[in-house]
Amino acid sequence: MNSVAIKSLNTFRMNVFAKRIVVALTEEDLLKAWRQATILDNQPILILGGGSNVLFLENYMGTILLNRIRGITIKESKDAWYLYIHSGEIWNRLVNFSINQNMPGLENLAFIPGYVGTAPIQNIGAYGVEFCQFCEYVDILQLDNGKKYRLNKFECCFDYRESIFKHSYRNNYAIIAVNLRIDKIWKPIIHYNGLTHFNVNRVTPRQILNRIFLLRKRKIPNPLFQGNAGSFFKNPIVDAKTAKILKNKYKNIPIFSVKNNQFRLSAGWLIEKCQLKGYKMGNAEVYNKQALILVNNGKATGTELILLAKYIRDKVSEKFSIWLEPEVRFIASQGEIDPSKIL
Ligand SMILES: Cc1cc2nc3c(=O)[nH]c(=O)nc-3n(C[C@H](O)[C@H](O)[C@H](O)COP(=O)(O)OP(=O)(O)OC[C@H]3O[C@@H](n4cnc5c(N)ncnc54)[C@H](O)[C@@H]3O)c2cc1C
Incomplete structure (x- = not known):
């Protein structure tokens, strides 16, 4: 049985539950909680800060360990x-x-x-x-x-x-x-x-x-009113040849030189050019002021957000031949999962 609501512990405001929440104020608390969950209870354990870079896909079948060691x-x-x-x-x-x-x-x-x-x-x-x-x-x-x-x-x-x-x-x-x-x-x-x-x-x-x-x-919705985790995808990094091809085709494309002859594109711009700003899929949507942010309109499930993310990825890939990588970490019932397994 999962019994503790963790909606307020993740900024996407996913309405999911965990088995237990433990607050660690010292290193000893971290070690104790770890032993209890993994050795004594044989359950997974996940350390969380503010839950602002995670998407819970379903209920979490273990302990959420809130790290609150201060100083x-x-x-x-x-x-x-x-x-x-x-x-x-x-x-x-x-x-x-x-x-x-x-x-x-x-x-x-x-x-x-x-x-x-x-x-x-x-x-x-x-x-x-x-x-x-x-x-x-x-x-x-x-x-x-x-x-x-x-x-x-x-x-x-x-x-x-x-x-x-x-x-x-x-x-x-x-x-x-x-x-x-x-x-x-x-x-x-x-x-x-x-x-x-x-x-x-x-x-x-x-x-x-x-x-x-x-x-x-x-540009960024307040998670208290519209659940989100900031940028959902990373800005893609491309080589000089790809950057040149894109610049020739799209005059206004934002391209920033980084290092070693590499260039950073704006994932938000690519998504917007696919006409996806404000696009909705079930209860998940692309934020209408910044296309890089996906929003939970209050009732979105992990599946809806993943379907929306897949759709965006496919559209961007079709139009620009660029493959977007998620910035957000995906948490399933037993712990973090590799994005390539679900996206
Ligand atoms: C509205 C909004 C705006 C944002 N803007 C930005 C931005 O401008 N730039 C930017 O870079 N990011 C941004 N982010 C993303 C996010 O704020 C950052 O990634 C932040 O560092 C996540 O911190 P957190 O404590 O909430 O991490 P959490 O989501 O709690 O954890 C993230 C991952 O780290 C692990 N973890 C947490 N604490 C520890 C620990 N002590 N030891 C080991 N592992 C740990 C967790 O298990 C999880 O896998 C934004 C997010 C939101 C919601």
């Missing part, structure tokens, strides 16, 4: 501040805290939902800035033996919405803390659309943060 320690050198932050701190509170303490740098990453411990997993990013630009190291705890490891920023293998934590350290590990370095010489990042009107010599971190609040409010 921030600050050190300082001549050139930088170093913040050691436990994983159960809320990301946006950290951003505000650092700015209130006159340690600007994280403002472009404001208002991203979720917890600090999840930020390295997909190397969160927004408005031209990524988590990896600040990360010095990440501390992890192996849950089946209590051993701790420290991975420096290179070992984390950060990339666009990618890190080692999506692969090698996916099961049996909890991220327990991150260490960020914030340079004392603040350089405002204002090259992104919506920020370019600022004067680089006069703008303040708070002005950038306030502006980002407005920009996000315009």
Whole structure:
């Protein structure tokens, strides 16, 4: 029997249940909950922060472990501040805290939902800035033996919405803390659309943060009223040849140069050009102000969202020969499943 509702623990607001919810305030709590679920009860266990990057496809037949280990320690050198932050701190509170303490740098990453411990997993990013630009190291705890490891920023293998934590350290590990370095010489990042009107010599971190609040409010639905998990798909990365072909065919296509002769496309633009903005399938729909976001209109099931995602993927593939990869993680009754198995 599943008995605990987890609708309020996932931003897609999927109306599903789990067997148990445990809140961990310490590392010992994490280890205890892990032992109880896996060894004593022989059930799966899933660590969650804010549930803002997951889609529950059905009831979860195990324990949801809410990581709420808190605490921030600050050190300082001549050139930088170093913040050691436990994983159960809320990301946006950290951003505000650092700015209130006159340690600007994280403002472009404001208002991203979720917890600090999840930020390295997909190397969160927004408005031209990524988590990896600040990360010095990440501390992890192996849950089946209590051993701790420290991975420096290179070992984390950060990339666009990618890190080692999506692969090698996916099961049996909890991220327990991150260490960020914030340079004392603040350089405002204002090259992104919506920020370019600022004067680089006069703008303040708070002005950038306030502006980002407005920009996000315009384009991203509030999960409290319209369930969603932000971008459903990643922006595709293509080689120079593909980028050139697309540019010749579609003059207005947004293409951004990244690294090693690779180019990033806008998944939202590709979906919009397939006339799918606002498209509905059952109770799941493409958000009408930003085609990259899929929305639960209140009663959507996991199957409806997956059918919609498949439809979008096929349409984009037919028109542009580009294959979209999901950014959201899919959670089935026994745990996370590989998107290629259902999409
Ligand atoms: C409205 C909205 C806007 C968003 N905007 C952005 C954006 O601008 N940029 C961006 O990058 N993302 C964005 N996202 C996605 C999301 O906010 C981020 O991916 C965020 O880092 C997820 O944090 P979370 O704590 O909610 O993760 P969760 O959804 O709780 O967890 C995600 C995954 O991490 C695992 N996990 C969680 N905590 C731990 C831990 N301590 N140790 C090990 N594994 C763990 C979970 O098991 C799960 O597989 C947005 C989402 C929403 C809903």
